[in-house]
Amino acid sequence: xxxxxxxxxxxxxxxxxxxxxxxxxxxxxxxxxHAGDRWIPLVLGPLIGWSFTGTGLxxxxxxxxxxxxxxxxAIGFAWLLAELTSTDVDVxxxxxxxxxxxxxxxxxxxxxxxxxxxxxxxxxxGFLFIGYGILLPLQLLFVVTFDPLSQRCxxxxxLFLVARADGVADAAQATQSAVGLAGVLALAWVIARRWRxxxxxxxxxxxxxxxxxxxxxGLLVVTLAADLTSLNDTAEEVIDVxxxxxxxxxxxxxxxxxxxxxxxxxxxxxxxxxxxGAGDGRRGTLHQALADALGEPDLVVAYRVSLPDAxxxxxxxxxxxxxxxxxxxxxxxxxxxxxxxVGALRHSAALEDEDPGAVRTVAAAAAxxxxxxxxxxxxxxxxxxLRRSRARLVEAADAERRRLERDLHDGAQQRxxxxxxxxxxxxxxxxxDPAAAAELLDxxxxxxxxxxxxxxxxxxxxxxxxxxxxxxxxxxxxxxSRAGVPVEVGALPGERLPAPIEAAAYFVVSEAITNVxxxxxxxxxxxxxxxxxxxxxxxxxDDGVGGADPAAGTGLRGLADRVAALDGRLEVRxxxxxxxxxxxELPCGS
Amino acid sequence: MRVVIAEDxxxxxxxxxxxxxxxxxxxxAEAGDAEDLLxxxxxxxxxxxxxxxxMPPTNTDEGIRAARTIRAELPExxxxxxxxxxEDGYAFELLGDSxxxxxxxxxxxxxxxxxxxxxxxRVAGGGSALDPEVVGRLLGRRRRDDPLxxxxxxxxxxxxxxxxxxxNRGIADALVVSDRAVEKHVTSIFGKLSLPAGTDDHxxxxxxxxxxxx
Numbered sequence: 001x002x003x004x005x006x007x008x009x010x011x012x013x014x015x016x017x018x019x020x021x022x023x024x025x026x027x028x029x030x031x032x033x034h035a036g037d038r039w040i041p042l043v044l045g046p047l048i049g050w051s052f053t054g055t056g057l058x059x060x061x062x063x064x065x066x067x068x069x070x071x072x073x074a075i076g077f078a079w080l081l082a083e084l085t086s087t088d089v090d091v092x093x094x095x096x097x098x099x100x101x102x103x104x105x106x107x108x109x110x111x112x113x114x115x116x117x118x119x120x121x122x123x124x125x126g127f128l129f130i131g132y133g134i135l136l137p138l139q140l141l142f143v144v145t146f147d148p149l150s151q152r153c154x155x156x157x158x159l160f161l162v163a164r165a166d167g168v169a170d171a172a173q174a175t176q177s178a179v180g181l182a183g184v185l186a187l188a189w190v191i192a193r194r195w196r197x198x199x200x201x202x203x204x205x206x207x208x209x210x211x212x213x214x215x216x217x218g219l220l221v222v223t224l225a226a227d228l229t230s231l232n233d234t235a236e237e238v239i240d241v242x243x244x245x246x247x248x249x250x251x252x253x254x255x256x257x258x259x260x261x262x263x264x265x266x267x268x269x270x271x272x273x274x275x276x277g278a279g280d281g282r283r284g285t286l287h288q289a290l291a292d293a294l295g296e297p298d299l300v301v302a303y304r305v306s307l308p309d310a311x312x313x314x315x316x317x318x319x320x321x322x323x324x325x326x327x328x329x330x331x332x333x334x335x336x337x338x339x340x341x342v343g344a345l346r347h348s349a350a351l352e353d354e355d356p357g358a359v360r361t362v363a364a365a366a367a368x369x370x371x372x373x374x375x376x377x378x379x380x381x382x383x384x385x386l387r388r389s390r391a392r393l394v395e396a397a398d399a400e401r402r403r404l405e406r407d408l409h410d411g412a413q414q415r416x417x418x419x420x421x422x423x424x425x426x427x428x429x430x431x432x433d434p435a436a437a438a439e440l441l442d443x444x445x446x447x448x449x450x451x452x453x454x455x456x457x458x459x460x461x462x463x464x465x466x467x468x469x470x471x472x473x474x475x476x477x478x479x480x481s482r483a484g485v486p487v488e489v490g491a492l493p494g495e496r497l498p499a500p501i502e503a504a505a506y507f508v509v510s511e512a513i514t515n516v517x518x519x520x521x522x523x524x525x526x527x528x529x530x531x532x533x534x535x536x537x538x539x540x541x542d543d544g545v546g547g548a549d550p551a552a553g554t555g556l557r558g559l560a561d562r563v564a565a566l567d568g569r570l571e572v573r574x575x576x577x578x579x580x581x582x583x584x585e586l587p588c589g590s
Numbered sequence: 591m592r593v594v595i596a597e598d599x600x601x602x603x604x605x606x607x608x609x610x611x612x613x614x615x616x617x618x619a620e621a622g623d624a625e626d627l628l629x630x631x632x633x634x635x636x637x638x639x640x641x642x643x644x645m646p647p648t649n650t651d652e653g654i655r656a657a658r659t660i661r662a663e664l665p666e667x668x669x670x671x672x673x674x675x676x677e678d679g680y681a682f683e684l685l686g687d688s689x690x691x692x693x694x695x696x697x698x699x700x701x702x703x704x705x706x707x708x709x710x711x712r713v714a715g716g717g718s719a720l721d722p723e724v725v726g727r728l729l730g731r732r733r734r735d736d737p738l739x740x741x742x743x744x745x746x747x748x749x750x751x752x753x754x755x756x757x758n759r760g761i762a763d764a765l766v767v768s769d770r771a772v773e774k775h776v777t778s779i780f781g782k783l784s785l786p787a788g789t790d791d792h793x794x795x796x797x798x799x800x801x802x803x804x
Contacts, residue, residue, distance in 0.1 A: 409644065413674050414599045420701030421605040425612065428703070447601070 007064055011057050014073060018053035021080050022046035028087040044241070045083035048248040052076030055251040065357075067117030071110040072251055078102040079247075087156075094159040097146070101139045101176065104220065105131035107250070108187060111213050114206070114254065116350065123190065130183050135176055142172040181224040184217050197329065198350070212246070212253030219243035269293070269365045276369045284317065286366065286373050290345065293362050300346035302332075303374040305381050308564055314344060317373060319380030333359045337367040342374050389561045396558040407458055415451040419444050467506050471496045476509050476527055483525070484517040485542075490528035497536060501588050504562050505529055505538045508570070511555050512540035512582040520544025520580055531588065535568075538584040548574035559584075591714050594619045594634055596627035596641040596653070597672075606640065606700060613707045624652035631660055631667060638668035638714035642697075643680070657684055661692065668713035672697045681724050682803065689755065689795040693719035708760070718755035718795050725753040728802040740782045748775040753798045757791045 022045075029042045056072025063069065082103055084096030108131055112124045119125055144162040146169040148155035191210060198206055222239050272293040276286070291299040302314040302322040314322045324332055324344065331352060335343040345363055352359060363370075426440035459465065467475040473492040480487035496502070509527055516525045522544030529538050550556040550572040560570040568586035593615045597603040600622075607617050619630040623646045631639050639660065643653035657669040661684075670693035671684060681694045693713040699721065700706050709719035729738065729750055741749065744765075751761045762772045780787050785797050 406649070409674055410599075414602055417674075417697050417700065418599070418601045418605045420698065421602070421609060424701050424703050425605070425608060428612065 008061065011061055015053065015057050018050060018057075018073075018076060018080070021077070022050050025049070025080055025083055025087075028089065028092065029083070032086055032088040042086075044244045044248065045086065046080070048244060049076045049080035049083065051248050052079060052251045055255040059255055068110060068114060068254065071106060071113065071117070072254060075103050075106045075110065075251075078106055090156045090159050093148075093156040094143070097143050097158060098139065098160065101135055101180075103247075104180075105135055107213075107216070107247075108183070110254070111187065111191065111209075111217075114209050114257065127183065127187060127190075130179060134179060135183075138172045138176045138179075142169050142176070145169040145172070177224045181221060184221050184224070188214070188217060206257065208253040209257040212250045216243065216246040216250050219246050269361055272362060272365050276366060286369050287317065290362065290366055293366075294345075294347060294351060294359060296347045296351060298330075298348070301343060301370070301373075302346070303343045303370070303377040304341050305374065305378040307378075307381055307385055308567075308569070310381075310385065315377050315381045317377050317380075319377055319382075319384050321381075333363060335363040335367055335370050337371050342367060342371045389564055392557065392561050393565065396554070396561070399554075404458065404462065407454075411454040412451045412458070415447050415454070419447045419451065422447065463503070464506065467502060472502045472505055472529060475502075475506050476529065479506075479510055479513055480527060483513045485522050486524055487513060487516075488524070488526040490526055491530045493529055493531055493536070497588060500566060501536055501586050504566055504568070504586055505536060505584065507562060508538045508559055508582065508584045509540055511559050515548065515555065515580070515582075516540075516542045516544065519548065520546075522579070534587060534589060536586045536588045538586070539581065540583075541579060541581045543579045545576070546574045546578045546580050547576040548572060548580045556582075591638065591711070592616045592618045592634065592636040593710070593714075594621065594627065594630050594636045594639040596621035596624065596630075596639065596645065596656070598622050598642060598645045602642075602697075609700065609703060610707075610710070613703070615710070623647065624656040627656050628659060631664065635664065636667060638670060638691075638710055640670045640672060640710065643671055643673040651680075654680055654684060657692075658686070661686065665691065668692065668716065670695060670710060670713050670719065672700070676721050676724050678724055678727060678803070681720060682799070685718075685796065685799065687796070688792070689718040689799070690792045691716050691718070693755070694724065695719060695721045696723055709755075712755060712757075712760075717757070717791060720754050720795075720799070722750070722754055725750050725802075728753065728799070731802070737783050741779060745775050745779050745782075748772065749779055749798065752776070752779075752794060753802060755791075755795050 025046050026042060029045065053073050053076030056069050056074075056076055058069075059066070059072060060069025078099055081099035082096055082101075084092040085100065087093055087096065109119070109128055112127055113119050119128060143158065143160045145165040146158060147161055147164040147166075148158050150164070150166060191213070195203070195206060195210060219239065219242055223236075223243055226236050226239055272289055275289040275292075287299065287301045290301060291297055300316075300322070302316060302324065304312070305315050305319075306312050310321070314324055316322050326332060326346075329349055330346050331349045332344045332346050333352070334341045335345060345359060347359055422440050422444040426437045426444065429437040429440065464475055464478070466478050473494070476492060477489055480489050497505070509529075512527075513525065516522050520542045522542035525540065525542040527538075527540050529536065531537075548556070550560065550570075556570075556572060563570040563584050563586065566586050568584055571583045571585075572580065573583070574580040591614075593610055595603060595606050595610075595617060597606060597620075603620055603622075607620065610617055618634045618636055621627040621630050621641075624641070627639065627641055641653040641656060643651060645652045653671050653673075657671050660667055660669050668691035669684075671680075672695055673680070674697050676694065676696050684692055684694050691713055693709055695706070695709060699709070713719050729746065738746065738749075747765065748761055751764055756764065758769055758772045758776065762769045765772070777787065779785075783801060785801060
């Protein structure tokens with residue numbers, strides 16, 4: 001802010017200099033006797049100079065960090081300098097000659113730099129080189145070889161004349177016109193392209209500038225073309241005047257564009273804070289306030305959240321995931337609060353060019369409000385995650401019931417019906433054919449054994465009796481002994497654990513061993529269940545082919561849900577060729 | 591009497607064949623799924639076919655669908671559908687608008703050989719056989735101003751047996767009463783429930799069932 005205080009008087013000083021210079025110019029032109037139509041330089045000269053310096057100084061004061069203001073002021077002064085050609089005083093006239101093309105060069109510079117004030121691309125720098133590196137030296141060459149006395153215009157003497165060379169002077173001027181014409185046409189193409197690529201928020205700012213700039217540049221093209229083709233004097237005069245009037249309108253268009261593009265940073269932040277203070281905390285309020293403050297209707301606000309299932313990530317206000325991959329023409333700016341990233345804003349890349357730091361300043365002002373909404377978004381995301389997990393649990397339970405019904409229907413139930421039938425048939429044969437009856441009874445006993453075995457298996461699938469009766473250790477041991485590969489059982493808790501923990505741990509081991517048997521092509525596996533820092537940590541490793549995808553199968557998905565229901569975490573590490581490790585951490589108060 | 595059997599459990603199928611053969615039926619073909627059943631029924635034109643309800647390939651209601659096809663295509667072939675559980679909805683779907691030559695029984699009933707064989711004979715002869723469990727559920731339904739409350743306990747029994755598809759003769763045997771007594775009960779029941787009186791056993795079954803379902 002110290003810089004701001006020092007700036008104001010300096011700008012006021014510049015304004016005074018501009019005003020005085022303009023008045024002085026008027027006085028000099030009034031007393032001049034060589035200008036043809038005196039009212040043009042008399043009225044239009046200072047007016048155009050003033051309009052550029054005035055609007056430029058205003059823009060400079062409003063947006064000190066933006067270079068458009070200084071560029072406009074520079075055009076204003078260059079214009080006043082160039083108008084000195086209309087004066088009678090030799091030295092002033094000579095300076096005017098030198099400065100003749102300067103305002104146009106700076107105008108092109110400003111068109112290229114709008115609205116950020118910077119020229120970035122190599123192409124744009126090329127334009128500046130043509131302006132400052134070719135056209136200005138050509139003007140110098142013209143000035144040192146041009147003798148006004150040869151024109152018989154009653155002009156003052158050219159003090160910078162080194163050696164009169166009409167051919168060189170004419171060539172310099174013709175080259176200037178040709179290069180300028182080509183340059184201006186190329187510029188029109190560059191600006192048209194920029195318009196096509198502009199985001200909605202930027203177009204609003206570009207429109208007035210491109211309109212005024214386009215008209216001016218168009219008239220400039222006609223002027224240059226006229227120079228090259230030597231039109232008659234009256235026509236040239238008309239075009240000149242029209243060009244100058246259009247030129248006078250340019251600074252106002254730039255000012256409108258600049259103010260339209262974004263509010264000044266300070267007032268944007270002030271307005272933002274006021275709105276956030278008055279905000280009713282409804283969803284979307286923050287987004288609207290930020291979008292308005294930055295002049296970015298397409299702004300995207302993303303909140304950084306940490307979810308038990310999906311982990312760290314970004315979501316929108318509704319809790320839906322947001323992809324942080326940048327789209328063309330946009331960038332993400334992180335929002336930080338107390339050193340933590342709480343969210344990110346997606347805005348047009350041009351905004352950062354035009355007003356560097358503005359997004360961060362606005363983001364910092366809104367960080368607390370954003371943190372508030374972030375917590376709500378995280379809550380919504382968690383609820384959404386819970387809803388999905390609950391739906392999956394219900395679905396898994398249904399699938400399990402269907403499987404049980406099918407197993408019962410196809411297995412034990414059929415066997416029992418057949419058994420009843422056999423017994424009935426045996427009964428009817430007891431007297432007539434005791435041998436056949438005995439055979440039927442043997443068959444029946446066998447069927448009964450099958451049926452009970454099936455029921456036992458089924459019951460274990462529902463909930464293993466050994467887990468209820470003896471606890472996790474013996475149950476895991478039983479799983480290991482039934483596995484298709486050797487399974488080494490390591491550490492196991494000696495004491496009984498809460499039933500839900502035991503069940504979850506058991507099914508983690510059971511699913512892991514089933515997967516080892518089915519997919520891993522492993523030679524060996526190991527199981528440990530340990531208590532670590534108030535957690536029960538279940539780990540099953542194998543030395544198989546790896547490459548297990550937790551998202552692919554319903555088994556692991558269901559396990560993850562079961563573990564998450566106990567506030568635990570399930571982790572699958574399965575690099576291709578590197579074996580698979582399934583690890584579950586279940587909180588378990590000691 | 592010629593029979594075709596469709597049942598995907600080989601064990602149960604073998605038991606059924608043995609049972610029916612013992613009882614003097616001629617099992618002309620066995621099928622493992624509904625397609626097979628339709629083919630063999632069309633080829634053999636048996637007096638009756640017995641089919642499981644749930645069979646490959648989808649293990650849902652293949653048996654019911656095959657039974658309806660047979661009833662529409664070959665009305666003279668009796669169809670008995672066996673199931674591990676019974677549902678009224680399936681029963682009525684199977685009956686359609688005629689109770690002739692159709693049966694719907696719980697699979698467990700096969701172990702009660704006399705009753706099962708009686709049901710198979712009835713269906714083969716154009717009669718019907720509805721599982722007592724379905725009938726029990728229909729009778730036990732809660733109704734507003736229940737007309738069944740006007741019936742005596744004996745009349746309710748008779749109504750149930752009629753619904754199962756038994757003839758007066760069969761009812762008399764089951765209740766160990768005279769044919770005359772059964773006829774009296776039937777007349778009384780029809781009067782109390784305002785059902786059109788008729789002697790035709792087949793149509794009587796449908797009338798009773800429609801009444802019970804309403």
